[in-house]
Amino acid sequence: MTKTDATPFDWRPFLLRWSGEWADSLPDGAGRGEADEAARRDRWLGLAPASEKQIAVMEERLGRRMPPSYREFLEVCDGWRHAGGFVRLLAGTADAHWHDDEYGLASRYEGRLDDDCGPDQRRAAGIWRRGLQLDVESQATVLLDPEDVDEHGEWAVYVWASWQGTEPRRYAHLAEFMRDMHRQFHSLHARPADGEPEFANDTTRELDARMEQARLEALRGEWERAGHRLDEAKEYGRPRAAGLGDQIRRLLGQAHMVYFEDVVIDPRYAPELLPVLVADHAAQSYRDDSTLEYHLRGAGDDVLAQARATLEQVRGGTYRYTAAGPFGEAVVRARELARWGDTDGAWRTLADALPLWQPPGPDLLAPLGWVADPLLGTLLTPERGRELLATPRGGQSGEAPDPAAGLDPDDLAWLADLSPHGNLTSYRFVLVEDVEPEDLPGRLADGAGAVLGAPLNHDEARLLIHGQREFSSYGDQAHVAVGRAGTRWSFVFDGDPPYFDPQRFVSPAATAGAGTRAVVVWNGLRDWRGDPFFHLSVAQDGAEQYAFTYADGEVRRTGEIPGALDPDRFFGSGEECAGAERSLLEAVTGEFGVRLPRHALTVGRLHTFTTRSWRQPPRDGEGYAVITLS
Template identity: 65%
Template sequence: MTDSTAFDWRSFLLKWSGEWADSLAEGKTLSERDETARGARWLGFPAASEERIAAMEERLGRRMPPSYREFLKVSDGWRHAGGFVYLLTGTEDARWHNNASGLADTFEAYLDETAEPEQRREADLWRRALQLDVESDVTRVLLDPEDVDEDGEWAVYTWSSWLAEPPARHADFTAFMRDVYREFHSLQAHRSDEEPEFVNDTTRTLDAQVEEARLEALRGDWEQAAKTLDEAKGYGRPRAAGLGDQLRRLLGQTHLVYFDGLVTDPRYTPDLLPPLVAEHAKHSYRDDSTLRFHLRGADDDLMAQAHATLGRVRDGSYRYTETGPFGEAVERARELARWGDSDSAWRTLMNALPLWEPLGPDHLAPLGWLADPVLGPLLTPERGRELLSTPRAGQTGEAPEPTADLDPGDLAWLAEPDRGNNRTSYRFVLVEGAEPEELPGRLADEAEGGEGGEADGDGYGTVLNQPMTFWELHDRSTRNRREFSSYDDRPLMSVGRAGTGWSFAFDGHPAPFDRRRFVSPAPAATAGAGTRAVVVWSGLRAPGGKPFFHLSVAQDGIEQYAFTYAEGEIQRSGDLPPALEPSQFFGDVEDRAVAERSLLEAVAGEFGASLPRHAIVNGRLHTFTTRSWTRPPRHGETYAVVRLS
């Protein structure tokens, strides 16, 4: 809502008119009407009297909204309302549109019985609204008498055929005129080099505000900086978009973020190009025809650099590096993140952020790490706000409160439904006293790896694969396989640290559980190691009505105890600790979620281990393929093998 009584129409329109006149190149041929306007430095017309306004209202049968009436008292119409409306009506030419364009029929043709009331109102706009445009580039300006606020203001809708978008809404006539004034400025800011530079009091004021916003952003006051930059961007000020895009990207807003004017500057390319390319890779599906559009103004050398970076992003080999103390913190953070300790990795980056050095004056924050396959998943909107709120680059200010940790430090989160309810079954191995790099040597079948246990294309052997996401892991575990059997179960598992003293291997999409052929990997994981291993396989929420849960614990290559709950029965072996006694969890098997959570809490309490939720669900972790979790068929048992050529 705009307070029309407080708005100084005369000063606003005079300033606009003067800036328009000064923007015209000397010797430019104009129409007679525009030549008159340039000479008078006035885009308007004589003011409309109250009697003239009242006569218009009587003709139209409605009292006009306050802001439009106040405008008419200063100028009875307007030339060049933005870049695409050449003449805006005054009291004489204002008329009800009455579907003169036929657009009501066009919009209604897209409606069906499921159309929302708002969609029907949008289509009916062309029958009920007052048309204000007289001459335009296929652009309509409509005052809507049914979209009225508490002050009697009518909303203004604008629509251009060449935009292929629904009508844009402006709160009232004042808001509309201010919007098209910004549009005028934006178009002038992008004029050709042959035209005179567009400089005036408005542009100088906005540019000074952009500079202050830059300093505010570095001091941590990003919210105020973002508002200022968005306003200046609306006027087309050259630095505003590139600065504002840096803030938006760290807030997780990736749409239409191009770091305009900065990514093509060699000073900033090393840090801004990777996240731009990474976002392209996420949505391009190997179609790179739009990459040059996103890199507006890029020369051939920059495009070659972009494609090289794109290749590294796609194959997972891109690695973000920095210099100085902040660069050292980046390396420590990556080492923590690649084993699943997302919270410590983030805190390491934040503690070192005040030491970060920008590549130039318009560099507001480090962004290259967003393209790093291990560091990039650390970002959340909350963390982005923390980063932007932290003073940096030599600026001072109050440090923000740290964001809450993302990992709960337990196992019970596995019992919570995930987005899309995909995690209905999972399994994991916890190994005590072993580093994550050691797990392939303990759990993989070295015979599958060729000489020296080297990993092949499917990840067999004793070498870890490059980090991958949960969904990449799931895709790779099936896409590269050429042989499937009904007994062989070699999962591709993520690895990392499971709290103090423990490492884990995790499979979020396990094969069906067959307790007759299941072989726990716990003994093999501890053979000759002088340590313990814990295996959990849960399907308490598995579809099909056949819940199951398995726990086994081994030490020094020997299984100490185990139990399996399946088909309503409990099978057990060894001397189970009281905290893990299965009968206490399966008294009421109808409430599977409660049983699952209680079991996971008991396992975590018994062994002091946890699994990193954020890294498993949202991050990237190293993987390897284990030996089979099922035994080979015995004499007389049948099985099937499918081989793909």
């Protein structure tokens, strides 16, 4: 019950229903005490109602008038058996008494209070000295708080058990506590053991009907309403409720405590749900697979074998999501877009095909396996998850949602927005016109380096660089990400370059621009390792057209630089270079009509390779050092 007004809670029908459900849940012939046997026979868990005189005597003994919901409860039953799974007897008028710190917990909780504690924590700490104890036979302590009173005179209920955590759980009033104990009773009996009767009653039938409503609502795009219904059914322990609700939660970006219970072990849904469960497990627990097996309890051998194979693929980076029908065809197109950095286009491809998706059975609410795909999984954001969930699918009709906003600006200037403490305060990139991304290694690398590696995210690429075994004092081979930089341009990008050496730097623009046009940018205007610098060079048909380098407070230039890129516009005499980075990036965007994909470079995965050195090799007679790590 939620007390939003003074309307009393109707205790009798609620308690009658609970009593009947409890009686029906008991196996025939099981040994039980006399009181429980009488309760089963009478289909009533309560003691006889308390008279007004009994209530008055109790209140005189305790020195306080009882709160409305407790008084109304006593008028229906003067005590209650089996309140949930851990309170065997709840007090009536004779047994309720002041707790008076019976277990010596007050000093423990009061000793934890400090200046940062709020009023709720301070009030809860004092419950042990002033609370009215309602549990008589119990594994938990149930206390009414006479100082935590709402506008209707209701006393809050605090419940504490040593195995439930350190803080007592608070309920607004007794009726709210009892309804939760009814849910707990259902949750504990929802899966009968061998020999127990089927747990089916009016409450379970109502909840299962609401779950079916929720399933259809979810497919129509009404995911919030569906989620509320499924959460309610989950609180009552209804089978499949958690497995259905977890699908919604995971698409909202929530991975903690999401296990797709019951549904994931069904062979029809395992191809979509297992990869997500496995990928989340691999991200949290690298080698201890016992928890994964626990969450797949009840699965058949075929599903367990599939889980092990998928886990091996996820850990090896080889898992690839596939789907049937038109949606599966869209998955192939989306992966191709994503692997070259067009994550906005990849998302729109998936989202536009979603109405054509068909589930393999009634308990799959949306395609989910793509979330575990190394390329496609990075497309998911909470906003996109909400768009997916709001899209009618699976043969259901409804209103299409507004598309989620794209994540990639149509320019280069976003590079200047990154925090000075981020990874991209110094960066360099090459833009090549009318050349496909997969052809860039042939222009910028030699030998084994001219091979595209598997797509990596920024952190994985850094680990690969840090695993390098040989270093030279002149070498500067860049490990670059590759992708498309607009409708006619491709790029390579290095977000972790060494410090710029203007004396030995060799621009790769000429070799990259053989038979076309190429642009090189190296920015270090926020590089903490030394003085600010910036380099731009442009080549056409294998020959450098123009270039400038700002370093040591001076500008060196070659060729005829277009007015829009003239360094005097950005680095005037005696001026600070603050703000020059953004202006320069905007000018390069305007001059060449290029962009870089922010989401793919900062969050997603892109193919990589290692370029030739960006520094001159040693001249005759110059010394250098090579360090090899064994």
